[in-house]
Amino acid sequence: MARLSEHFDEKEFLCRCCGAGKGLIHPHLVIGLEMLRDLVKRPITVNCGYRCPEHNAEVGGVPNSYHVQGYAADIHVTGLSPYELAGQAARVPLFFNGGIGIYPERGFVHVDIGKKRRWMG
DSSP, rough: OBOOOOOOOOGGGGGGGTTOOOOOOOHHHHHHHHHHHHTTSSSSSSEOOOOOHHHHHTTTTOOOOOOTTTOOOEOOOOOOOHHHHHHHHTTTTHHSSSSSEEEEETEEEEESSSSOOEEEE
């Protein structure tokens, strides 16, 4: 698998159900995650990156989800709450100007490089 950056491999972002997504992860998403990693000074785990349309439908994603476009990742960082992680993500210009969703019950944060919006899941 291709190395996307110093700390992220393409494998981490591939669809969890079928492995699709090779070559579809937008470089700005990875740049934003590297910037976030520099801020939190800890490894970031990608729970979900690219989703094939079928998997996206199975998990209840909107039809044209940023996950299907390779623009989004659901992430967590050991030792940080979703609220703390979302606060740090908002310091990254690519995510500040994109989407940040907090899922406290499920323990992760959604970040994307799409249009600016915020929500609680």
